[in-house]
Amino acid sequence: MTFPQFALGALTLLPLLGAAAAVVLPHPARRITGVVTAVVIALLTVPVLVTVTSGELPELVLGGFDAPLGIHLRGDGLAAVFLGVTSLVGLILTGYAAILPKSTGTFLSATAWVPGHPGFWPLWLGCWSGLNAVYLSGDLFNLYVALELVGLTAVALVALGGRKSWEPALRYLFVAVLGSLLFLAGVGLLASVTGTLDLQQTREALGGLEDPTPALLALTLMTIGLGMKVALLPMHRWLVPAHSSAPSVVSPILSGLVLKAALVVLLRCWLWAVPVLAGAEWLTWLLGGLGTAAVLAGSVLALRQDRLKPLVAYSTIAQIGYWFLAFPLLLPGENDDAELASGAYGAVVALAAGHAIAKAGLFTAAGFLKDRCGTDEIAALRGAGAHHPTLILAMGLCAVGLLGLPISLGFTGKWQLATAAVGAEHWWLFLVLAAGTLLSAGYLLRGIAPLLMQAEVDDNTPAANPVTVRERTGELAVLLLGVATLATGLLGAWVSTMLEVGSWW
Amino acid sequence: MDFGMDTITWYLLIAAVMVIFGMVRLLLVRDLLARLIALDVTGIGVLLTLVALAARSDATDPVLQALVITGLVIAVAFTGLGAVLIRRIEGQQDDPPGGDAP
Numbered sequence: 001m002t003f004p005q006f007a008l009g010a011l012t013l014l015p016l017l018g019a020a021a022a023v024v025l026p027h028p029a030r031r032i033t034g035v036v037t038a039v040v041i042a043l044l045t046v047p048v049l050v051t052v053t054s055g056e057l058p059e060l061v062l063g064g065f066d067a068p069l070g071i072h073l074r075g076d077g078l079a080a081v082f083l084g085v086t087s088l089v090g091l092i093l094t095g096y097a098a099i100l101p102k103s104t105g106t107f108l109s110a111t112a113w114v115p116g117h118p119g120f121w122p123l124w125l126g127c128w129s130g131l132n133a134v135y136l137s138g139d140l141f142n143l144y145v146a147l148e149l150v151g152l153t154a155v156a157l158v159a160l161g162g163r164k165s166w167e168p169a170l171r172y173l174f175v176a177v178l179g180s181l182l183f184l185a186g187v188g189l190l191a192s193v194t195g196t197l198d199l200q201q202t203r204e205a206l207g208g209l210e211d212p213t214p215a216l217l218a219l220t221l222m223t224i225g226l227g228m229k230v231a232l233l234p235m236h237r238w239l240v241p242a243h244s245s246a247p248s249v250v251s252p253i254l255s256g257l258v259l260k261a262a263l264v265v266l267l268r269c270w271l272w273a274v275p276v277l278a279g280a281e282w283l284t285w286l287l288g289g290l291g292t293a294a295v296l297a298g299s300v301l302a303l304r305q306d307r308l309k310p311l312v313a314y315s316t317i318a319q320i321g322y323w324f325l326a327f328p329l330l331l332p333g334e335n336d337d338a339e340l341a342s343g344a345y346g347a348v349v350a351l352a353a354g355h356a357i358a359k360a361g362l363f364t365a366a367g368f369l370k371d372r373c374g375t376d377e378i379a380a381l382r383g384a385g386a387h388h389p390t391l392i393l394a395m396g397l398c399a400v401g402l403l404g405l406p407i408s409l410g411f412t413g414k415w416q417l418a419t420a421a422v423g424a425e426h427w428w429l430f431l432v433l434a435a436g437t438l439l440s441a442g443y444l445l446r447g448i449a450p451l452l453m454q455a456e457v458d459d460n461t462p463a464a465n466p467v468t469v470r471e472r473t474g475e476l477a478v479l480l481l482g483v484a485t486l487a488t489g490l491l492g493a494w495v496s497t498m499l500e501v502g503s504w505w
Numbered sequence: 506m507d508f509g510m511d512t513i514t515w516y517l518l519i520a521a522v523m524v525i526f527g528m529v530r531l532l533l534v535r536d537l538l539a540r541l542i543a544l545d546v547t548g549i550g551v552l553l554t555l556v557a558l559a560a561r562s563d564a565t566d567p568v569l570q571a572l573v574i575t576g577l578v579i580a581v582a583f584t585g586l587g588a589v590l591i592r593r594i595e596g597q598q599d600d601p602p603g604g605d606a607p
Contacts, residue, residue: 141568141571141572141575144572144575145575145579148579148582152579152582152583152586155586155590156586159590159593163597166590166593166594166597167594169590170537170587170590170591170594173583173586173587173590174531174540174541174544174587177544177548177583178528178531178544178547180579181547181548181551182551184551184555184572184576185524185551185554185555187572188551188554188555188558188569188572189558191566191568191569191572192555192558192559192561192566192569195566195568196568197568197572
C-alpha cells in the first residue's frame with residue numbers, strides 16, 4: 001500500500017475515529033481532539049492532491065474485497081478538488097470553533113443555558129468523515145451511506161442552536177430523509193437492472209442495455225431526491241430556517257460543505273453511473289430551467305431580507321441555481337461535443353468550490369456579528385464596521401468570490417460557463433448570468449453597506465463593547481477564508497488539470 | 506412461474522401505494538408525530554420495492570438485500586433523531602392548547 005492509498009482510507013476513517021473518541025472525552029479534551037484531527041486530515045489531503053496533480057489515480061480496495069460487494073475508494077479529480085476545499089474550510093472552521101466555543105451552540109445544563117455545546121465536536125467530525133466518504137466513494141451503495149451520515153449529523157448540528165433551531169432541524173430531517181429515500185429507490189432500481197453497485201460496472205452494464213426506461217426512471221428519482229438535499233428551487237424552503245437558525249459555526253459548514261456533498265453525488269450519478277440516455281434531454285432542460293428560476297428568485301428574495309443570516313441563506317439558494325444552469329450543456333448532445341461538456345463540468349466544479357470557501361466566510365462573519373450583538377437585524381448592526389474592520393474586509397473579499405469578480409473561483413466558473421454557452425449557442429445563459437450577478441451585487445451591498453455607515457446612536461450599540469483577544473483571533477479566521485477566496489482564484493488552471501484525472505470521458 | 510411474477514407485481518403495487526400514501530401524508534399533515542410516521546411508511550414502501558425487486562430471480566439478489574438492511578438501520582437512526590426532536594419541541598410548549606400534554 002502506497003502512502004496516497006493509505007491517505008484515502010485514513011481520510012474517511014480517521015475523522016470517524018476522532019468522533020468516537022470525542023464522545024467519551026470531557027468537553028475541553030474534545031476541543032483538542034477536534035483540532036488535532038482536523039490538522040491531521042488537512043495533512044493527509046496533501047499526498048492525495050499531489051498524486052492527482054501528477055496525473056495518477058489513487059485507488060484503494062478496502063480489505064481486498066472487490067466490486068460489487070467490496071468498498072472501493074477512488075481519488076479522482078472531482079474527489080481531489082472537493083477534498084482540498086473541504087480540508088481548507090474545515091480546518092479554518094475548526095480553529096474558529098475552538099477559539100470561540102460560543103459559536104458551537106448553547107447547551108442546557110442542570111441550571112441554565114450555557115454557551116458552547118460539547119456535542120458539536122463528535123457531530124462535526126462524523127459529518128467530515130461522511131463528506132470525505134462521499135467524495136471518495138466508487139460505488140452507489142457507499143454514496144448512499146455516506147450521504148446519510150452527512151445528512152443525519154447535519155440535522156443534529158442544526159439542533160445544537162437551542163430552542164429556536166429544533167423546528168427547522170426537524171423540517172430539515174424530513175426533507176433530507178425523503179430525499180435520500182428517493183435516491184435509495186433509484187439506486188435499487190439501477191442495481192436490479194445491472195446487478196452491481198460499482199459506478200464503472202453500472203455504466204458498462206447500462207451501456208449494453210437496449211431499453212433506457214429503467215435507467216431514466218432511476219435517474220429521475222435520484223435527481224429529485226438529491227434536488228431536495230441540495231435545495232434546488234421548488235424544494236428550497238427548508239434551507240433558510242435551518243441554515244439561519246443553526247449555531248454560527250454550523251451555518252458555514254452546512255452552506256459551504258454539506259450541500260456540496262449532495263451536488264457531488266448528483267454529478268457522480270449523471271456523469272459516472274449513467275451513460276448518455278436517449279430520453280434525458282428534457283430532464284437536463286428542466287434542471288436548467290429550475291436553476292434559472294433559483295438564480296432569479298433566490299436573489300430577489302435575498303434582497304427583501306431584513307436580517308443578515310437569512311439574507312446569506314437566500315444567497316445560497318441563488319448560488320445553487322448556477323450549478324444547475326450548466327446541466328443542459330453537461331451532456332454531449334446532438335453535436336457529441338465532449339469538449340463543451342467538460343467545460344460545463346469544470347464550470348460547475350469551480351462555481352461550487354468557490355462558493356464553498358466564500359459562503360463559509362460570509363456565513364461565519366454573519367454568525368460572528370449575531371453572536372456579538374445578540375441580533376442579526378441589518379438595521380441594528382448599522383455601524384458595526386467601525387469596531388470590526390478586519391471582519392468587514394473579510395466579508396468584502398468573500399463578496400468578491402460570490403459575485404464572481406476576478407480573481408476568484410467564482411469568476412473562473414462563470415467564465416467557463418459563458419465559454420461553454422457560446423460554444424453551444426445558448427445565449428439565454430448570458431442573460432441569466434448577467435442578471436444573477438447584478439442582483440447578487442444588490443443583495444451583498446444591502447447586507448454589507450449598513451455595517452460601514454455611521455451608527456445613528458453613538459457608542460450605544462452592542463458592537464461597541466470591548467473586543468476580546470479571542471474574538472480578534474476569530475475575526476482573523478474569517479479573514480483567512482476571505483483571502484482563500486481570492487487565492488484559490490489563481491488556481492483555476494490547476495483545478496482544470498486535476499479534473500482530467502479519472503473523469504468519465 | 507406466471508404466478509410467481511404475479512406475486513411480485515402485487516408486492517410492487519403495494520409498495521408503490523405505501524410510498525404515495527406516505528409522501529402525501531408527510532406533505533399535507535401538520536402534526537409532527539404523524540409526519541414522522543408518514544416518513545417511516547414511505548421508507549418501508551421503498552424498502553418493500555427493493556425486496557420485491559430482489560426476489561425476482563431464483564437466487565435472491567444479495568446486492569439489493571444489502572441495500573435493504575442498510576436502509577432499515579438508517580430508518581431506525583432517523584426515527585430516533587426525529588422522535589427526540591419532536592419530544593423537545595412539544596416539551597417546550599408549556600401549556601399546549603390541544604390538551605394532550607406529555
